[in-house]
Structure formats: C-alpha cells, structure tokens
Amino acid sequence: MQTLLVCLTAIFLQAPSLVDSLKKEVNKASDPGSKAEVYYQLARAYYASDQDLAISYADSAFALAERLGNEKLKANTLNIKGVSSLIKSDYETAMKSHLDALAIREQMQDTVGLLESHLNLGNILYRTGSAREAAVRYRKALHYARLSGNQRGQGLLFNNLGSYFKDLWAETDDPSDLDSARFYLLKALETKKSLGDSRGTINTLNLLSEIERMEKDLPEAEKYLKQALELSSGLEDLELRISLLSELTEFNLELGxxxxxxxxxxxxxxxxxxxxxxxxxxxxxxxxxxxxxxxxxxxxxxxxxxxxxxxxxxxxxxxxxxxxxxxxxxxxxxxxxxxxxxxTKEQEFLDLSIKRKNELLLGAGVLLIGLVGTWIFQRRKNEQLAKAHKETKSLLVQLQSKNEEIENQAKKLHESNLALTESNRIRQRLFSVLSHDLKTPLSSLSAILDIWKKELISQTELEEMLPKVTGQISTVQSLMDNLLEWAQAELDHSQIMNSSLNLRETVEEVMSQLSSVWESKEITLVNQIPPSLTLVSDRDRLSFVLRNLISNAIKYTPPSGVVTIFFDSTEGNRIGIKDTGVGMSKEKIDSLFKRRQFSQLGTQGEKGTGVGLLLCQEFSNSLGASLEVESEIGMGSTFSIKWDGDL
The missing domain is CATH 1.20.58 (Methane Monooxygenase Hydroxylase; Chain G, domain 1)
Incomplete structure (x- = not known):
C-alpha cells in the first residue's frame, strides 16, 4: 500500500511539474508559432484529467495555427480536441473535430495523421453502436498503417477487425464473415509475434480459440490455447497462467x-x-x-x-x-x-477534552489547508481559463473586424461595378445610335459635294439639293448641341446643382426656346402646370429633358395638333408631355430604349438625331427619376418624368 501511494504521489507530482514548465514556456514564448506549440502540449497534458481545460488550450492553439497557416498543428489540435470530447461522451463535437482534422491531413497526405484520424473515428462509431461504419474506418486506418510501416498499429487494427468479424459471424452465420475473422486474427497473430508482444499474442490466440470452439474444431481450439499457455510461461503473471490452465482443463473435460x-x-x-x-x-x-x-x-x-x-x-x-x-x-x-x-475519571475527562480540542484544531487546520489549497487551485484554473478565453475572444474580435472591413470594401466595389456597368451600357447604346446618326448625314453631304466637285450635276440641281443639305447640317448641329450638353453634364456629374425652381416658369422658358418650331407647324402648346408648384432639382438637366421631350412631341404631332404639359401627383409625382401625334405601337415602345434604336422622320419629314431619348433617360436617372411612355397608334403619346418619392 505504501508503494502504491509513493507511485501515485510521483505521478501527480510529475504532471503538475510538466504543466508548470509548459505554463512558463507560454510566458517566455515571443513568437506566435512557439506559443501555439506550447498551447498544444498543454492540451495534451490536460486531456486525461481535465477535458474542458484541454479543449480550451486546443482552441487557443488552433486559432494561432490558423493565423500562421500551420496546417499540421491545426490537425493535431483538432485531434486532441476530438479525443477530449470523446472522453466527455460529447460524440457530436468529437466526430466534427476528427472529421476536420481528417480533411486537413488528407490535403497534406500525412499518412501517420490519417492512420490516427481514421482509428479515432472508428472508435467513436464503435462506441455509438455503428460497428459496420467503424470497420470501414479501421480498414482505412490499416491502409495508412501499412503505408507508414507502423507494425504495432497494424497488429492492433488486425485484432480489432478480426474481433468485429467474429461478432458479425456470430450474428449472421455467414461463412465469409468467418473467413474474414480468421484472416485478420491470423494477421494480428503474425504481427504481434514479430513484435514480441506476448500479452497481445495471448489475447489474439484466445479469440482464435473461441472461433474454433464455435466451429466445433476442438483440436484446433486446443492448439491455440496451448500456444497461449506456452507464451504465458515467460510472463510473471501467475493468475494468467492459472486462468489458461483452468480453461484448458474445462476444454478437455468437454472433450472427454x-x-x-x-x-x-x-x-x-x-x-x-x-x-x-x-x-x-x-x-x-x-x-x-x-x-x-x-x-x-x-x-x-x-x-x-x-x-x-x-x-x-x-x-x-x-x-x-x-x-x-x-x-x-x-x-x-x-x-x-x-x-x-x-x-482516573477526572484525568481521563481532562485528557479527552484536550484530545477533542486537538482533534478540532487539527480538523480545522486540515479543513483550512484544504480550502486554501482548493481556492488557490481554482483561482489558478480560473486565471488560465480567463486568459485563454481572453486571447480567444481577442482573436475573434480581430477576425470579425477584418471580415467587416472586407465586406464593406466588397460592397463598395460591387456598387462601383454596377454604376460602371450601367454607365458603359448607356454609352454603348449612345455610341451605337451616334454611329448611325452622324454617319448618315455626313455621308450624304460628302456624296453631294463629291458629285458637285466632279461637275456631275448642274448649278440648278445643286441649288435644289441645298435645302436638303441644310437640313442634314441642322440635324448634325442639333446632335452636337445635345452631345455637348450631355458631355458637360458628365464632367459635372458629381456636382449636381439642385435648387428650388418654379416648374411652370421652367416649362415656359423651354416653350419660348422652341416657339419658332411649334408656331411654324401651328401647334398649340398648353402649359397646365400649377403656377405655385415648386420642386428641388438641377435646373439645367431638367430643362434639357423637357426641351427634348417637348421637341419630340412637336416633331411627331401633325399641324394644328396639341401638345399638353401637365403635372400629376395621384401615383407618385410626374411631369407629363402629352401630344395628339401619330402614336406608337407596343413593339415600337418596347424598342425605344434598346441598343439599336434609331430616329424616324417627323410629321413633316423632320429628321431626328436618335440620341435625345437616350440622353433624356440618363439625365432623368441622374435626377432620381425614371422616364416612362404611354402610346397607341393614332392616339398620340405621353412621355412622363416620374419620381416615386417626395419632390
């Protein structure tokens, strides 16, 4: 008994000594790599006695290893966490930890680590009643044990698989299960003998003997038992020999x-x-x-x-x-x-009183020492946990901060990409129209001048063509005016100059600018905007949109027609330009803002530039509005600048 106490004392003194040494190493470690390794060693030192503390140290080691990109240490810390969780019967955490470790080790092709992971996963599955799945893991572990040349591991896995198939055969009576049991147990026997593992060999021989007794091959069963007995003679375990001799006695009595x-x-x-x-x-x-x-x-x-x-x-x-x-x-x-x-009643009473007092004092002293020791131990443990928790929490805060920063940058980049994509889309549509509307009039003008230069037409024919040339030049000039105004707005895109403006007065200014056009066609322009209506917007951009929409309405309205400018707030807020012109089909409306949409002639053959609606749409969007259109053939059209919110 005294020897046992001495041994136990040595064990308990050795463990704290190792732990204290590791804790000192944590304080001395200056770089994260060394600190991560010490945390891992602390987890290994604690997993058998204090699983919670071992898991805490393993988590700290994992966080540092992940930051350093040390994949091998990450897998090792996950493995020790899985083993600790299995001891606690926390099978879910144990399974997840070992699967995560397995994934890392598969990527690294760490054969020794893969052997360890599959063996531990098999142990969890066997513990939870999934024997078949456990056998699959044991086979995989055996594969890696062979690759790494780990003979002791092979012997253990051969024995485990043989025991599994023996139990399976007892349930199914399937000869293939019996063959598998014999195969693996014989391989285990061969491996353990080569390693000189006498106790392991005796265990395997007993399993083989049980199989042969179940198969009624009694001579073979006796042979295995005698081999086990012979091996036990080299061990100083008399109880084991007595047990084997007793089993052989009962076996031979059964045989007669x-x-x-x-x-x-x-x-x-x-x-x-x-x-x-x-x-x-x-x-x-x-x-x-x-x-x-x-x-x-x-x-x-x-x-x-x-x-x-x-x-x-x-x-x-x-x-x-x-x-x-x-x-x-x-x-x-x-x-x-x-x-x-x-x-001696009196003396005895006095002695008893003194004895009781001494016992009380001794008991109180022992209790006090125990309480103080417990308090010190608990305090140290709490400090360790608090420190580990603090470090883990600090790492989590840093990671969350980095993630938020990356998410914000990604969001800004996404918004910039969307804006750039939309801008490019509009420009592509714009240049598609320009490539047609600039090329056509200039080509016509160049052709006329070339014919005149070669004297292929007379002066009279040239004079007849001049009005058409003038119209073409007017079209190009209108196009260039629109482009210049759009380009200027693009240069000032980040400086939209919003101000309070009277909408009716703004419309009157636009009507005045276009008076020569609508008066020449005898078209009536009706301004139904309330006199007191004001809104906050960029005057120049809004005037540009109104001017183009009213100009288009005049262009496609026949003489003596009516163009009405009105304001409606029943569904949102919108400025409408309604005409009594030729109208458009549904297909025409659908293609208005498409990439390849070009202009068409007005009611008196007026030539459009084709870019007006594209620029109106872009300017409306920059003002926070959308451009909408309603039309029927022969019933005129209504173009609206619409805001969903308050003006």
Whole structure:
C-alpha cells in the first residue's frame, strides 16, 4: 500500500511539474508559432484529467495555427480536441473535430495523421453502436498503417477487425464473415509475434480459440490455447497462467480427455499453492476432482473435493479469524478504556477534552489547508481559463473586424461595378445610335459635294439639293448641341446643382426656346402646370429633358395638333408631355430604349438625331427619376418624368 501511494504521489507530482514548465514556456514564448506549440502540449497534458481545460488550450492553439497557416498543428489540435470530447461522451463535437482534422491531413497526405484520424473515428462509431461504419474506418486506418510501416498499429487494427468479424459471424452465420475473422486474427497473430508482444499474442490466440470452439474444431481450439499457455510461461503473471490452465482443463473435460484435463488441473493447483491463494487453491482442487471423476477414480476425486472444501473452510476460517481478532482487539480496547474511566475519571475527562480540542484544531487546520489549497487551485484554473478565453475572444474580435472591413470594401466595389456597368451600357447604346446618326448625314453631304466637285450635276440641281443639305447640317448641329450638353453634364456629374425652381416658369422658358418650331407647324402648346408648384432639382438637366421631350412631341404631332404639359401627383409625382401625334405601337415602345434604336422622320419629314431619348433617360436617372411612355397608334403619346418619392 505504501508503494502504491509513493507511485501515485510521483505521478501527480510529475504532471503538475510538466504543466508548470509548459505554463512558463507560454510566458517566455515571443513568437506566435512557439506559443501555439506550447498551447498544444498543454492540451495534451490536460486531456486525461481535465477535458474542458484541454479543449480550451486546443482552441487557443488552433486559432494561432490558423493565423500562421500551420496546417499540421491545426490537425493535431483538432485531434486532441476530438479525443477530449470523446472522453466527455460529447460524440457530436468529437466526430466534427476528427472529421476536420481528417480533411486537413488528407490535403497534406500525412499518412501517420490519417492512420490516427481514421482509428479515432472508428472508435467513436464503435462506441455509438455503428460497428459496420467503424470497420470501414479501421480498414482505412490499416491502409495508412501499412503505408507508414507502423507494425504495432497494424497488429492492433488486425485484432480489432478480426474481433468485429467474429461478432458479425456470430450474428449472421455467414461463412465469409468467418473467413474474414480468421484472416485478420491470423494477421494480428503474425504481427504481434514479430513484435514480441506476448500479452497481445495471448489475447489474439484466445479469440482464435473461441472461433474454433464455435466451429466445433476442438483440436484446433486446443492448439491455440496451448500456444497461449506456452507464451504465458515467460510472463510473471501467475493468475494468467492459472486462468489458461483452468480453461484448458474445462476444454478437455468437454472433450472427454480426462488424463489431459488432470494434467492441466494439477499444474493450476501447483501454481495456486505456490501463490498460497486459498481462492485459487479451492478452484483448482475442484478441477482436479472433476478430472479424477471423469477418469473414474472416485477415491482421488473425493480426496480433492475434500481439499476444495477444506480450502473454502480455511478461507472462511481465515476470514472469521480476522473478524474474531478484530472483535477481540476491540473488546480488550473497550475493557481497558472502561477500567481507565473507573480509575482516573477526572484525568481521563481532562485528557479527552484536550484530545477533542486537538482533534478540532487539527480538523480545522486540515479543513483550512484544504480550502486554501482548493481556492488557490481554482483561482489558478480560473486565471488560465480567463486568459485563454481572453486571447480567444481577442482573436475573434480581430477576425470579425477584418471580415467587416472586407465586406464593406466588397460592397463598395460591387456598387462601383454596377454604376460602371450601367454607365458603359448607356454609352454603348449612345455610341451605337451616334454611329448611325452622324454617319448618315455626313455621308450624304460628302456624296453631294463629291458629285458637285466632279461637275456631275448642274448649278440648278445643286441649288435644289441645298435645302436638303441644310437640313442634314441642322440635324448634325442639333446632335452636337445635345452631345455637348450631355458631355458637360458628365464632367459635372458629381456636382449636381439642385435648387428650388418654379416648374411652370421652367416649362415656359423651354416653350419660348422652341416657339419658332411649334408656331411654324401651328401647334398649340398648353402649359397646365400649377403656377405655385415648386420642386428641388438641377435646373439645367431638367430643362434639357423637357426641351427634348417637348421637341419630340412637336416633331411627331401633325399641324394644328396639341401638345399638353401637365403635372400629376395621384401615383407618385410626374411631369407629363402629352401630344395628339401619330402614336406608337407596343413593339415600337418596347424598342425605344434598346441598343439599336434609331430616329424616324417627323410629321413633316423632320429628321431626328436618335440620341435625345437616350440622353433624356440618363439625365432623368441622374435626377432620381425614371422616364416612362404611354402610346397607341393614332392616339398620340405621353412621355412622363416620374419620381416615386417626395419632390
């Protein structure tokens, strides 16, 4: 007992010594890599005694390893966390940790690590009743044990798989399961013998013997048991030898081999007598008696049966003797105490009082020391947990901050990309129209001048063509005016000059600018904007949109027609330009703002530039509005600048 206490004391003193040394290393570690390794070693030191603290250290090591990109250390910390969780029976966390470690080790092609991960996953599955899945993991672990040349691991896995198939065969009676059990157990036997693992070999031989007994191949079963017995002779484990000899005795009694049973039982009895163990002597004597009885030697059978009973009686007598001695000692002690009480009552009372006081003081001192020690231990543990938690929390805060920063940058980049895409889309549409509307009039003008230069037409014919040339030049000039105004707005895009303006007055200014056009076509322009209506917007951009929309309405309205400018706030807020012109089909409306839409002639052959609506749409969007159109053929059209919110 004293030796056991010394050993236990040494173990408990050694563990704190290692832990204290590692804690000092944490404080000394200056770089994250060294600190991560020490945290991992602390997790390994604690996983058997304090799983929660081990998991905390493992998490700290993982966080540092992840920041450093140390994949091997990440896998190792996940593995120790999984083992700790399995000890706590937290199977879900254990499974997740080992699967994460497995993923890393597969990427690294770490064969030793893969062996470890698959073996641990198999243990979890076996513990949770999933034996088939466990066997799959054991096979994978065996594959990596072979790759890495780990003989001890191979022997263990062969034995585990053999035991699995033995149990499976007992359930299914499938010959293939029996073959698998024998195959793996024989491989385990071969491997363990080559390693000199006697205890492991005996275990495998017992499993093989059980299989052969179940198969009724009793000679083969006996052979395995005898091999196990022979190996046990080299071990200083007498109880193991007695157990094997007893099993061989019972086995031969089943076979009716009384002589061999007698031989094995006598060997067991000799070992038991050498141990002076009455329990083993009684058991072995009973087997000797049964062996003589099987041989028909009832005299000796009776003799050893008596020996068995005698051993049992001696065992009981010895136990009774110990009890009697204890009772006698107790009686004598009580008697002396009574005599002392009668002879020296006062002195005894004083001694008893002093003794009780000393006991109380001693008990209080021990209790105080225990409480102080517990408080110190708990405080250190709490400090360790708090420090680990603080470091983990700090790392999480840093990671969250980085993630938020990246998300904000990604959001801004996405918004910029959307704006750039939209801008490019509008420009592509604009230049598509320009490529047609600039090229056509200039080509016509160039052709006329070339014909005139070559004197292919007369002066009279040239004069007849000049009005058309003038119209083409006017079209190009109108196009350039629109482009210049749009380009100027693009240069000032970030400086939209919003101001409060009277909408009716703004419309009147636009009407005045276009008076020569609508008066020449005898078109009536009606301004229905309320006189007091004001809004906040960019005057120049809004005037540009109104001017182009009213100009288009005049262009496509026949003489004596009516163009009405109105304001409607029933559904949002919109400025409408309604005409009594030719109108448009649904297909025409759908294609108005498409990429390849070009201009068409007005009611009096007016040539449009084709870019007006595109620029109106872009300017409306920059003012926070949308451009909408309603039209039917022969019923005129209504173009609206619409705001969804308040003006």
């Amino acid at each position: 081999k009384g002589a061999e049973a007698l031989n094995f039982s006598k060997q067991a009895l000799n070992l038991a007598e050498g141990m002076k163990s009455l329990f083993h002597i009684s058991s072995a004597a009973g087997l000797v008696s049964s062996s003589y009885e099987a041989l028909g030697d009832y005299k000796n059978a009776l003799q050893f049966a008596k020996k068995k009973l005698q051993s049992i009686q001696e065992l009981r007598t010895e136990q009774n003797k110990e009890i009697t001695e204890e009772l006698l000692i107790k009686y004598e002690t009580e008697k002396k105490e009574l005599e002392n009480q009668r002879l």
